[in-house]
Amino acid sequence: MEPRIACDFFSIFSRLEYALKAAGYRRGDADRVIPNWDKFGKDHDARFDPAVSTELGSAVEYLLARPPKKQVLVDGVLGFADSELGEGMKTLPRLLVYVRRVRNNLFHGGKHLPEGEQEPGRNETLVLSSLSVLKACVPLNENVRSAFEA
Numbered sequence: 001m002e003p004r005i006a007c008d009f010f011s012i013f014s015r016l017e018y019a020l021k022a023a024g025y026r027r028g029d030a031d032r033v034i035p036n037w038d039k040f041g042k043d044h045d046a047r048f049d050p051a052v053s054t055e056l057g058s059a060v061e062y063l064l065a066r067p068p069k070k071q072v073l074v075d076g077v078l079g080f081a082d083s084e085l086g087e088g089m090k091t092l093p094r095l096l097v098y099v100r101r102v103r104n105n106l107f108h109g110g111k112h113l114p115e116g117e118q119e120p121g122r123n124e125t126l127v128l129s130s131l132s133v134l135k136a137c138v139p140l141n142e143n144v145r146s147a148f149e150a
Contacts, residue, residue, distance in 0.1 A: 041093030042090065042093055060095065063098045071108070085097060099133050
C-alpha cells in the first residue's frame with residue numbers, strides 16, 4: 001500500500017473522530033473522552049445513502065461482503081480471524097465498526113506491511129473503502145461537518 005493512502009486515511013479518521021466529539025457524539029468524563037461512533041451510526045443510518053456515488057456504493061458493497069478481519073492471538077501466535085457482528089445491526093453502524101477495525105488493524109496490526117496480506121491489494125481496498133465511508137459521514141450532520149471543516 002502506498003504510504004500516502006494510509007496517511008490520508010489517518011488524517012480523515014482523526015479529523016472525523018474529533019468532529020464527532022466536538023459535535024456531542026462522545027462518551028467520557030474528566031479523565032477521558034472517546035467518540036461515540038455507534039450513536040452517530042444509529043442516528044444517521046437512514047440518511048446514509050451508498051447510491052450517492054459509484055465509489056461509495058462499491059466501497060459499501062466491498063466492506064459488507066468482505067469485512068476486515070479482527071486481530072487475534074491463537075496459541076501465542078498473532079493472526080487475523082473473521083469476527084461476525086449481530087445480524088440485526090443496521091448498515092451505517094456496521095460499516096463504522098468495520099472502519100474502526102481497519103484503523104486498528106492498520107495502526108496496531110501490521111497490515112501496512114506487504115507480508116501482512118494474504119490477498120494482494122486487499123488491505124489497500126479496505127483502507128480506500130473505509131476512507132469513502134468516512135468522507136460520506138461528514139455531511140450527515142451539520143455540527144459534525146462544521147467541526148470537521150474547522
